[in-house]
Amino acid sequence: MSLFLEQLLNGLQFGVMLFLLAAGLTLIFGIMGVINLAHGSIYMIGAYAGAYVAAQTGSFFLGVPAALVAAALVGAAMEFLVVRRLYKRDHLDQVLATFALILIFNQVVTLLFGRQPLFVSMPSLLDGAVELLPGLTYPIYRLAIILVGLLVALGLYLLINRTRIGMLVRAGSTNREMVRALGVNVGMLYTIVFGLGALLAGLAGVMAGPILAVQVGMGEQILITTFVVVVIGGVGSIRGAFVASLLLGVVDTMLRAYLPSMLRHVMIGSDADALGAGISSMGIYLLMAVVLLIRPKGLFAPNS
C-alpha cells in the first residue's frame, strides 16, 4: 500500500511538471494559433541556466531566479525575432521554423556546455525525506515540486478567471479576430502570453535539475509527452491541460512501476522487463488514441 501511494506521488510530481509545460504550450496555441516546438528548448535553457548558476554560486535558490530570467529573455527574443513572423503563416511553416530553433538551441547549448550532462546537487534545505504516513517516507524535494506545481495551477486559475489580462486571454482563445476588432492591443497580449509560457517552462526546467540529468535533448523528450497532454486535454484549455497532465503523469508512472512485474508472471524476467518498459512507454499514446476515438477534440476542448 505504501509503495502504491509513493508511486501515486511520483505520478503527481511528473504530472505537475508536465502541467507547467503544457499550460504554456496550450495557451500559446490557444491565443496565437502557433505550434511551438521550441517550447522544450526553453525548458532546457531554464535547466541549464539554473544548473550553471547553482554550480557557480553553490546555491540552488540563486539558480531559480537565474533560470526564470534566462527562460523569459530567450522566450521574449524568440517571440520578437521568429515567432512574431509566424502568426499569419500556416502550421507547416511554424513547425519547421521552430524545428530549426530546436536544432540551433541544441547546438548552441552543446557548444557552451559540452556533451556531458550536468548534475545539480539537491538544495540542503529540501534534502532528505519526511514520513507522511506510518511506513511512507517521501523525499521533501519532490513534495516541494508538487506544491509549487499546484500553487502555479491555482495562480493561473486566478489570473485567468479573476483578472483583466485573464479575461483577454479567455476572449482571445475563443475568438482571436473579435478581440482584435474590439481594439485590444493584441501584440502586447501575445508577448505577455508567450513570456508567461516561457517562464513556466523555465521553472519546470530548473526544478527538474536536481532529479534529472541536465542534458541536450531533455526538452524534446518531455515536449512530445506534453503534446500528448495538450491533445488529450483539448488544445487551448488550461483546465484540460491540468487534468490531462495529472492523469498522464499517474498513468505513465504506474505502468512503469507495475507492468514489468505483472508481465513477469507470464514470461521470463529480462524479456518481461524489456517488453514492460516498451509497453509502458507506449501507454500514454494508447490512452491518447482511446480519448481521440471518443472525443476527437480532447476532453476539455474550448470550442466544443
Added chain:
Amino acid sequence: MDKSINKPFLLAGVLIVLVALPFLANAAGYPALTSLATRALIYGIAAASLNLVLGYGGMVSFGHAAFFGLGGYVVGILYQHYTQDDMLLGLIPGTNQLLVTLPATLLVSGLAAALIGALSLRTGGVQFIMITLAFAQMLFFLFVSLKTYGGDDGLIIRRANELPGLNMRDKQTIYYVYLAIAAIFFFLLWRIVNSRFGNVLVGLRQNERRMAALGLPAYRYKLAAFVISGMGAGLAGCLMANFLRFASPDMVHWTKSGELMVMVVLGGVGTLFGPLIGAAAYTILEAVLASWTEYWQLGLGFILLFVVLYTHGGIQALFARIGGRRP
C-alpha cells in the same frame, strides 16, 4: 499542373545525368558521389510521398518516420529470420529476396498508415500534427523495447536483399536498381497527382467544406492519400535498410520525420519533383556541413530558418524567381 513535366527536355536531361552519374563520379575521382546520389534518391522517394499528403492534401504529418522505419524493420526482421532459419511468430518464414521484402514492406506500411491515418484524420490542424508525431514516437519506443530485434542498437543486415540475376553487393548496381524504382515511383506519383483523385485532394486542401458540399467523402479521400503516402515512405525505408544494411530505431525517431519535412519544404511544397530536389539539397548540405564541423546542425538550423521565413516555396520557387518568373 506541374510545370517541370511540361518540359520533357529538361526531364530527359536530368535523367541522362542521373544515368551517367556513376561514370562521371568515377571519372571525377569522387566515387562516393554515387552513394550520396543513392541516399538522395531514397530520401527523394520518402519526401515525395510525404509531399502527397503534406503539399497536395494539406495534411501536415509529423510522423512519416514511422512508415520509413517500418519499411526498414520489415527488411531487417525478415532477414534475421532468414539467417536464423525460423518463423516470424511461428507463421512467416524469413527471406532475403527483394522481390518478397518489397511487397511485404508496402503491405505492412500500408496497413500501419491505414490504422494511424484512420485515427489521426478524425482531427485536423494542429492536433493532427501532434498526433502523427505521437504515434511515430510510440512506434519508436516499441522498436527500442524489442530486444529480439536489437532493441536500441538496431538490426544489422549482413547482406543486402537479392534480386535474381543482379549482384546487389555492388554499389553501382544498387544505384541503378534504385534509380529504376525511383523512376517508376515518380511516374506513378505523377499519374496520381494529375488524376481525378489528385484534383480532389488539392480541392480538399483548398476548401474541404466545398468539396463535401459537392458530395465527396473527404475522410475517405484523405485516408486513401495517407495510405499511399505511408506506403511510399515504407518503400523508401526498405531501400534505405538495404542500402545501409542496417535498420535501427533512429529511422523512426521524430527528428527523421522533421528531416523529411525539411526536404519537402527545401524543394518546394506541392510540386512533383520539388521533394527530390530538396532531398538532394539536404543530403549534399549535410555532407558538406558535416565535413566542416561536427556542429553542422547549427548551420542547418539557420539555413532552414531562412528558407522558411524568407523564401516562399523553397528552392524551386527561388530558381523560378531568379529566372524572373512567378512560381
